[in-house]
Amino acid sequence: MELDKMDENDWKYHGEGNKSLVVSHLQHCRVLRLLKFPSDDSAHTRQTAEQAFRHILNMVDYSKYVMKPLLGEKYVHSGEVVKLPLNFVRQLSLKVQQERPELRCDKVMDTFSGCGLCLPNLTQLPLYHLRDHRPPICVEIKPKCGFLPFSRHITKECKRKVCRFCMHQHYKLANGKWKRLSRYCPLNLFSGSKQRMYVALKNLLEEPQNNLKIFKGGELIFSCKDDAKQQPELNDLIQHLRPYFPHSNGIYNSQQPGKAVLNEFIQVICSALLSGGDSNRSGEPRKVHLSESRPHCEASPFPRDLLRNGNHGLPKDSVLAKVLQVQMLDNLDIEGIYPLYKRVEQYLEEFPKERNRLQIDGPYNESFMDTVKNCPTEDDGSVEYAVGKVHQYRVAMTAKDCSIMITFAPCEEDEEHQLNLEKPRFTYSISILDLDPKPYEGIPHQYKLDTKIVNYYLRSMQAPPPSSLYKERQECTLLFHAV
Ligand SMILES: O=P(O)(O)O[C@@H]1[C@@H](OP(=O)(O)O)[C@H](OP(=O)(O)O)[C@H](O)[C@H](OP(=O)(O)O)[C@H]1OP(=O)(O)O
Numbered sequence: 001m002e003l004d005k006m007d008e009n010d011w012k013y014h015g016e017g018n019k020s021l022v023v024s025h026l027q028h029c030r031v032l033r034l035l036k037f038p039s040d041d042s043a044h045t046r047q048t049a050e051q052a053f054r055h056i057l058n059m060v061d062y063s064k065y066v067m068k069p070l071l072g073e074k075y076v077h078s079g080e081v082v083k084l085p086l087n088f089v090r091q092l093s094l095k096v097q098q099e100r101p102e103l104r105c106d107k108v109m110d111t112f113s114g115c116g117l118c119l120p121n122l123t124q125l126p127l128y129h130l131r132d133h134r135p136p137i138c139v140e141i142k143p144k145c146g147f148l149p150f151s152r153h154i155t156k157e158c159k160r161k162v163c164r165f166c167m168h169q170h171y172k173l174a175n176g177k178w179k180r181l182s183r184y185c186p187l188n189l190f191s192g193s194k195q196r197m198y199v200a201l202k203n204l205l206e207e208p209q210n211n212l213k214i215f216k217g218g219e220l221i222f223s224c225k226d227d228a229k230q231q232p233e234l235n236d237l238i239q240h241l242r243p244y245f246p247h248s249n250g251i252y253n254s255q256q257p258g259k260a261v262l263n264e265f266i267q268v269i270c271s272a273l274l275s276g277g278d279s280n281r282s283g284e285p286r287k288v289h290l291s292e293s294r295p296h297c298e299a300s301p302f303p304r305d306l307l308r309n310g311n312h313g314l315p316k317d318s319v320l321a322k323v324l325q326v327q328m329l330d331n332l333d334i335e336g337i338y339p340l341y342k343r344v345e346q347y348l349e350e351f352p353k354e355r356n357r358l359q360i361d362g363p364y365n366e367s368f369m370d371t372v373k374n375c376p377t378e379d380d381g382s383v384e385y386a387v388g389k390v391h392q393y394r395v396a397m398t399a400k401d402c403s404i405m406i407t408f409a410p411c412e413e414d415e416e417h418q419l420n421l422e423k424p425r426f427t428y429s430i431s432i433l434d435l436d437p438k439p440y441e442g443i444p445h446q447y448k449l450d451t452k453i454v455n456y457y458l459r460s461m462q463a464p465p466p467s468s469l470y471k472e473r474q475e476c477t478l479l480f481h482a483v
């Protein structure tokens with residue numbers, strides 16, 4: 001990419017989240033990630049290009065020196081900071097404006113600093129198009145927190161029984177963020193049980209919200225609709241997927257071949273999510289078990305009898321195990337972290353210059369990582385202990401908000417990274433994205449939000465919402481096959 005010859009016509013809108021907007025290159029497997037700001041925030045326009053550059057460099061360092069060692073080299077692509085011509089960024093911002101979903105337009109793209117992050121386009125498989133006419137399919141999942149907190153600091157018993165995602169659903173519905181409750185429960189996805197994972201993925205397909213996106217050849221083909229009242233089109237998705245699962249069009253379930261396609265699709269995603277485990281001497285993938293945490297969320301509509309089918313666990317090197325282990329660095333819960341945050345604040349009021357030594361805002365380097373890894377388990381009353389736990393909490397928060405991308409395409413027999421399915425066979429790659437540092441200053445907000453979510457949940461349990469909030473879709477309710 002020649003930075004001095006950047007042309008906005010070579011790029012197109014790809015997607016966005018709360019903090020950044022992403023454009024993809026029309027020819028090369030590259031994306032540019034550009035930061036966004038609230039439209040009424042004038043502070044960012046006063047930020048110098050140098051400060052903006054440092055900010056993005058900090059994000060890259062955090063991904064490279066903190067998240068990559070924790071999550072694994074193979075899953076993390078940290079990208080590189082690029083300085084872009086201001087004219088290019090301004091033209092690009094105008095070009096993509098009409099493509100942006102309305103719900104994201106409360107923020108504007110940074111057109112002042114000229115800084116961005118260049119990354120591989122993870123929805124594509126490089127050079128793949130040369131071999132098969134069927135473009136790669138990419139499934140992006142934002143799994144959220146996959147365990148129930150087990151900290152002794154927890155004051156509300158329901159937090160030990162119902163997961164944060166399921167509780168948060170009620171609060172989001174009340175705030176109008178979504179129009180229907182999602183049945184997805186992260187504890188099912190992270191269970192390691194194929195049956196529970198199947199249910200989790202099926203629930204995501206029924207109500208994707210911001211937890212599921214599907215791309216074909218780099219184009220978004222399935223996600224929540226811009227108008228949150230509208231339901232996503234499962235029938236369209238089936239049409240897109242049909243050529244990838246030709247044998248499911250007739251062999252079993254000839255009555256409902258669409259459902260068979262979705263069943264196979266879910267099984268491919270499950271296999272990818274469970275792959276990557278190494279083998280111990282017996283040849284079985286080593287499993288990670290969550291001994292500290294209760295494995296089931298009481299709000300999840302998963303059939304109880306199926307929960308008794310063994311204690312599964314995740315293969316040690318699978319992407320889900322990696323993400324979950326980092327999430328579980330939050331072992332005090334926000335209720336245990338908030339007092340430690342206040343301890344740090346008090347100390348910094350007295351000794352403001354210590355902020356740098358304690359690496360509150362970075363730099364995110366090996367020394368930061370040492371603090372995260374070697375934080376003592378017992379509180380000795382020191383500020384060092386408090387900072388260590390706050391760092392760990394922030395790292396865990398990143399893992400609770402990251403996304404997993406699985407990109408797969410039909411492959412030839414002798415290819416290396418194959419999903420172990422009888423047929424059809426797919427080549428695939430798995431990545432973890434959105435690994436930005438969560439701000440230290442965000443902790444009081446997290447504390448308040450936690451209280452609101454729990455209180456709201458407890459109140460809504462006294463007056464359960466009408467069942468129609470869980471959408472019933474006879475035409476696309478997925479079949480439940482033994483897997
Ligand atoms: O607090 P949560 O759990 O609602 O997570 C926020 C996400 O909401 P979600 O619940 O996934 O719809 C939220 O996602 P959306 O904007 O709702 O798509 C962001 O990812 C936010 O992170 P950041 O502030 O942009 O760094 C996320 O905030 P953090 O808590 O990770 O800082």
Ligand SMILES: Nc1ncnc2c1ncn2[C@@H]1O[C@H](COP(=O)(O)OP(=O)(O)OP(=O)(O)O)[C@@H](O)[C@H]1O
Binds near residue numbers: 434
């Ligand atoms: N390297 C990449 N390759 C392909 N697509 C990407 C890549 N990085 C991001 N995207 C797409 O852009 C979207 C927005 O990116 P990202 O999640 O990083 O934004 P964000 O604003 O930081 O998210 P959040 O709302 O969690 O703060 C993603 O959901 C994904 O679809």
